[in-house]
Amino acid sequence: MNLEALRDxxxxxxxxxxxxxxxxxxxxxxxxxxxxxxxxxLLKLARGEHVLDLACGNGxxxxxxxxxxxxxxxxxxLDLTAAMVDEGAAWAERHGVSNVEFRVIxxxxxxxxxxxxxxxxxxxxxxxxxxxxDGAARAxxxxxxxxxxxxxxxxxxPDRCMPFMLTNGIVSRHVQLPKLGTDxxxxxxxxxxxxxxxxLRDAGFVDLVxxxxxxxxxxxxxxxxxxxxxxxxxxxxxxxxxxxSDEQRRAMDDDAHRTFAAAFPDGPVRPTGEALVVCGVKxx
Numbered sequence: 550m551n552l553e554a555l556r557d558x559x560x561x562x563x564x565x566x567x568x569x570x571x572x573x574x575x576x577x578x579x580x581x582x583x584x585x586x587x588x589x590x591l592l593k594l595a596r597g598e599h600v601l602d603l604a605c606g607n608g609x610x611x612x613x614x615x616x617x618x619x620x621x622x623x624x625x626x627l628d629l630t631a632a633m634v635d636e637g638a639a640w641a642e643r644h645g646v647s648n649v650e651f652r653v654i655x656x657x658x659x660x661x662x663x664x665x666x667x668x669x670x671x672x673x674x675x676x677x678x679x680x681x682x683d684g685a686a687r688a689x690x691x692x693x694x695x696x697x698x699x700x701x702x703x704x705x706x707p708d709r710c711m712p713f714m715l716t717n718g719i720v721s722r723h724v725q726l727p728k729l730g731t732d733x734x735x736x737x738x739x740x741x742x743x744x745x746x747x748x749l750r751d752a753g754f755v756d757l758v759x760x761x762x763x764x765x766x767x768x769x770x771x772x773x774x775x776x777x778x779x780x781x782x783x784x785x786x787x788x789x790x791x792x793x794s795d796e797q798r799r800a801m802d803d804d805a806h807r808t809f810a811a812a813f814p815d816g817p818v819r820p821t822g823e824a825l826v827v828c829g830v831k832x833x
Contacts, residue, residue, distance in 0.1 A: 552680040555734060556656055559678065560630050562784030563606075567632035569781030570607050573767070574640075576778055578609050580765035584824045585610040588671060588700045589617055591758055591828035597621040598668035601692055603660070603685065604628055604675025605651065608637035614671060615649045625667075626651045627660055657685035665694045672701045676748060677738035686752035695833040699754060705761070705823030706740040712766050712820045713737065715812060716779050716786075719805045723797060724789065745827045754829025761825050768819045772809035775818035776802065 570577075578585075588610060594600065594617040602611045605626030615624040626649060628634050634651040641649050654660055657679040670689045676682045689699050707713035713736065720726060739745050742759050749757060769775035780790055790798060809818050 553656075555680045556629060559734075559784075562788070563630040564632040564784075565787050566782050566784040567607070567630065567636055569778075570633065571636045573778050573782055574607065574609075576769060577767045577782075580768040580819060583762075583764045584702060584826070585613050585673065587760060587762070587824070587826055588673060588702055588828075589613060591760070591826065592669050592671065592698050592700045594618050594622075594669055599666065600624045601660070601662065601667045601670040601689065602626045603657070603670060603672045603689060604678070605637060606633045606675075608640055608649075608651075610671055610673050611637060611649055611651075612641070612646060614669075615646055618648070620648055622648060624649045625662070627654045629654060629656065657681060658688050660688050660692055662692050664691050665697075667692050668694060668697050670697070670699045672699075674702060674704065676701050676745070677703045677736065677740070678734050680734050682734075682739065682748055683751060686748050686754075690752045690754065690831055693831045695831055697831045698828060699749065699831070700826060700828040701745060701749065702824060702826045703739040703745055704736065704766075705825055707737055709763075710766070710822035711812070712779075712822060715808055715820065716783070716805075719776075719801060719808050720786065720789075722804060723801045724793075740825070742825050742827065745825050749827055749829040753831065755832050756830045757827055758829075759825075759827045761823060763821050764824050765819050766822045768817055770817050772806045772813070772818060775809045775813075775820075776805035779805075 596619040598618045600614045605611045605628050611624050611626040631653045634653050638651045679685050704710050769778050
């Protein structure tokens with residue numbers, strides 16, 4: 550598949566699940582706040598700074614960055630998928646957040662911003678999906694002023710990420726899944742600190758600071774709700790699930806409820822994963 554065809558596929562998949570990410574915003578953003586907090590800790594945002602958030606989705610960490618830079622600062626969220634950007638803009642309007650803007654970009658290498666116009670940039674769980682992650686990092690580098698900072702976050706390998714382990718196990722017991730490598734655009738791409746560091750270093754960033762830690766990824770009140778969350782927010786899976794027969798869907802639902810209940814027998818479903826965070830500086 551060529552790069553543009555892959556981007557078209559990703560737009561379709563993220564458009565499908567945009568409503569789910571709206572409905573489950575709190576289920577993801579609140580439990581996984583330690584990830585965003587660590588990203589912003591490394592970025593050391595100051596009041597009044599201008600921040601670029603690449604692969605902003607519906608606004609995480611766009612809104613956290615906007616709070617950090619205050620009313621005199623501004624944050625621009627960029628994403629490939631109009632439906633996700635629209636959800637972010639709608640949330641900003643509902644909550645009276647006036648120092649953020651959301652835009653759709655044609656691809657991860659064409660950001661449509663002036664060179665050297667931002668003090669800092671973020672990319673939370675986005676680089677691993679990008680067909681041209683190296684080009685994306687170079688585009689961010691170009692958008693930053695000298696001394697600007699860029700922090701990127703991805704997830705570790707599936708065997709260190711409970712949501713992947715549980716859902717991949719459930720789905721693969723009923724349908725055959727393609728094997729994804731760590732160099733393939735998708736959820737398990739860039740799953741080592743070394744890979745993520747290399748992307749920033751090759752783009753020109755220096756003084757890299759890295760962190761790797763375990764944090765919650767989402768929370769749901771019970772196994773059925775956890776599986777529904779996955780079905781409604783995993784764009785690639787939504788098409789597959791819809792194509793199954795009623796009997797196949799019921800069997801997968803039952804399997805999922807048993808699997809999540811076995812993993813979380815005493816309370817809410819709160820799976821954790823390994824977060825990889827790397828921050829670099831554009832040389833002055």
